[in-house]
Amino acid sequence: xxxxxxxxxxxxxxxxxxxxxxxxxxxxxxxxxxxxxxxxxxxxxxxxxxxxxxxxxxxxxxxxxxxxxxxxxxxxxxxxxxxxxxxxxxxx
Numbered sequence: 001x002x003x004x005x006x007x008x009x010x011x012x013x014x015x016x017x018x019x020x021x022x023x024x025x026x027x028x029x030x031x032x033x034x035x036x037x038x039x040x041x042x043x044x045x046x047x048x049x050x051x052x053x054x055x056x057x058x059x060x061x062x063x064x065x066x067x068x069x070x071x072x073x074x075x076x077x078x079x080x081x082x083x084x085x086x087x088x089x090x091x092x
Contacts (some may be wrong), residue, residue: 003069012049014058017072021065036060049060 022032027044036057045051048059053061062069 003086008049011052013070013075014053015047015049015051017075018061018065021067021071022047024082025065027065032061035064041092 022029023052027035029047030040033043038057042051046053046057058072059069062072
């Protein structure tokens, strides 16, 4: 498996988790962005997996969403397989 594809998959998984927890909190992207002092476009890019998010930013996001940071970095088999399949690898 190509390392770049692995990185892309991981970033998309993290972004999807952030969007999920943000939605559960009934928070929009702008609200989250304001809470952690970044732009709305940064949150949008993170959620789409288009931004190599720093650990400190992940910690800020987790804090703003009242969750543990590890919840953004752990994935069950179903979550993993969905993205692996979208890349046509069949791995996961």
